[in-house]
Amino acid sequence: MPTLDPTQALAAAAEASPPHHPVLVVGGGQAGLSVSHYLQQRGLGHLVLEKQQALHAWADARWDAFSLVTPNWQCKLPGHDYDGPEPHGFMTKPQILDYLAAFRAKVDPPLIEGVAVQRVTPRPEGGFRVQTSAGTCTADEVVVASGGYHRPIVPRLAERLPPGIVQVHSEQYRNPAQFPPGAVLVVGSGQSGAQIAEDLHLAGRKVLLAVGDAPRCARFYRGRDVVDWLADMGYYDMPVDQHPLREGVRDNTNHYVTGRDGGRDIDLRQFAAQGMELYGLLRGFDGERLLFEPGLTAALDQADRIYNGINAAIDKHIAAQGLEAPPASVYTPVWTPPAERSALPLAEAGLAAIVWCIGFEPDFAWVDAPVFNGRGHPVHQRGISPQPGLYFLGLPWLHTWGSGRFSGVARDALYLAEAIERRLRGGPALQAAGLGSPAKRDPLEVS
Incomplete structure (x- = not known):
């Protein structure tokens, strides 16, 4: 032995x-x-x-x-x-x-x-x-x-895109200077996607944003941070088994908003009015064109409904408690899509990079x-x-x-x-x- x-x-x-x-x-x-x-x-x-x-x-x-x-x-x-x-x-x-x-x-x-x-x-x-x-x-x-x-989620269509286009997941994004000159496509409009699109936009980069179904909320409303109002309303103490969606809420995309520069709303419509190009969900690539779902208008409208709905709930709380606060308001769109764009030819886009902001598994x-x-x-x-x-x-x-x-x-x-x-x-x-x-x-x- x-x-x-x-x-x-x-x-x-x-x-x-x-x-x-x-x-x-x-x-x-x-x-x-x-x-x-x-x-x-x-x-x-x-x-x-x-x-x-x-x-x-x-x-x-x-x-x-x-x-x-x-x-x-x-x-x-x-x-x-x-x-x-x-x-x-x-x-x-x-x-x-x-x-x-x-x-x-x-x-x-x-x-x-x-x-x-x-x-x-x-x-x-x-x-x-x-x-x-x-x-x-x-x-x-x-x-x-x-x-x-x-596991960062990157769709298989990424493999078919030209090798000259730099591709990173949101966890790898650091700043606008990491990409070569040209337009940047941000795929996904949740918290990371919306904030990264804003970061690129503020740096003067040409940004294209594929908008998903993420909701949005106000940063400040009626004199206070919306988080402060929601805390007073008990939202953050609500256990999952008492939420209207029960465990389904775990699948929800977080509302996009930012704390940057002291905090503000993220308004994708305002970005569009300033030159950012908005598209619907990215659904494919046919060898020459990126293909998008024709759902941009519906996505923006739904995000605004949620935004106004949260504010309306705060209005009810203020009224029920008899609180003093600045007047209520309702968000109205500052830009609407002139048409749904279902395709983007790469030859025309001048695309330098893509940031995949579609989450993790x-x-x-x-x-x-x-x-x-x-x-x-x-x-x-x-x-x-x-x-x-x-x-x-x-x-x-x-x-x-x-x-x-x-x-x-x-x-x-x-x-x-x-x-x-x-x-x-x-x-x-x-x-x-x-x-x-x-x-x-x-x-x-x-x-």
């Missing part, structure tokens, strides 16, 4: 008896660090694994002129409310990074960066076996806090548990999945509108930490499970 060298012997021993953690948190974004905060408060041993760097998405997947679209007072990470001089302002990208760096320092999580979780598998005896890029470990509880935006293939629906989204009740000990955190509308944002993730993280504590405190002896002792930060914990 061959003799193993010491390295092989250690590896074999680790495989036979891998390191164990009471709680393993997958993802070092604001969600993962938030649940770490509450687990530490409860003395529950845990480890946070992040395949890149903690909070990397805010530095790596946001353009240079990015700012929050929600006011700073809504930034309420655990133990780290915004306390700066502009509660009703909108943090810019550098300010967001400073805010998050301070949050990480406060939490001081038991974190290992640069380790990717490759497989999470329930064990027959309970708990989970977790394979990582640094080896294998086990855990009693696993919190999947890796978000829901994993989830990728939870590494979670080997029967907790997903036919679209690959986890099934859960406020983050608690049907698989005992498996949780999800940081997803849009996990519980409320703010679940995937700085405003609501703390509430969700606390709820899961309390659920985890109940399970673990009712389990084996705490000391035997390692509870109450801080998790080590040596990468050898995952071997």
Whole structure:
């Protein structure tokens, strides 16, 4: 029988008896660090694994002129409310990074960066076996806090476009100077698409925008930020099971608006009046022409109906409460499409680049548990999945509108930490499970 060298012997021993953690948190974004905060408060041993760097998405997947679209007072990470001089302002990208760096320092999580979780598998005896890029470990509880935006969506027609056209997804967009001279087509008019189109437009670039069904809202109305009004009306505390759309609200596109330069509306009609070219949904490419759905007028009209509808709800609230406020108003279009344009010949467009702003798909293939629906989204009740000990955190509308944002993730993280504590405190002896002792930060914990 061959003799193993010491390295092989250690590896074999680790495989036979891998390191164990009471709680393993997958993802070092604001969600993962938030649940770490509450687990530490409860003395529950845990480890946070992040395949890149903690909070990397805010530095790596946001353009240079990015700012929050929600006011700073809504930034309420655990133990780290915004306390700066502009509660009703909108943090810019550098300010967001400073805010998050301070949050990480406060939490001081038991974190290992640069380790990717490759497989999470329930064990027959309970708990989970977790394979990582640094080896294998086990855990009693696993919190999947890796978000829901994993795979950038780029349609197959992109493969057929001329190679001279630069193509990037919204997560790769940084600023207008990254593209060669010429027109830029932005595909998608959700929050990212509308703001990137605005960024290019303000820089003097020729912009073509393929408009989808994204709704819009006012930035300010009747003397206040619309977010302030909606907060007073209880919208941000509404749980998903009380929303008129129920879980269907998770599929909704976010309203486009901006916090740039102190905050303002994004009015695609105004952009068009200033020279931006608007089209309907991009539906194909025939080798010479980009083809669009003839639905631009309907999309703009629907966005305006939602805009005015939100304002009308605020009007009712003001009247019902007997509040003093500036007069009500109704948005009227400043531009209407002269005709629906169904095709754009590339030879005439002078197209230099395309920015795909049509979202992301989830990728939870590494979670080997029967907790997903036919679209690959986890099934859960406020983050608690049907698989005992498996949780999800940081997803849009996990519980409320703010679940995937700085405003609501703390509430969700606390709820899961309390659920985890109940399970673990009712389990084996705490000391035997390692509870109450801080998790080590040596990468050898995952071997």
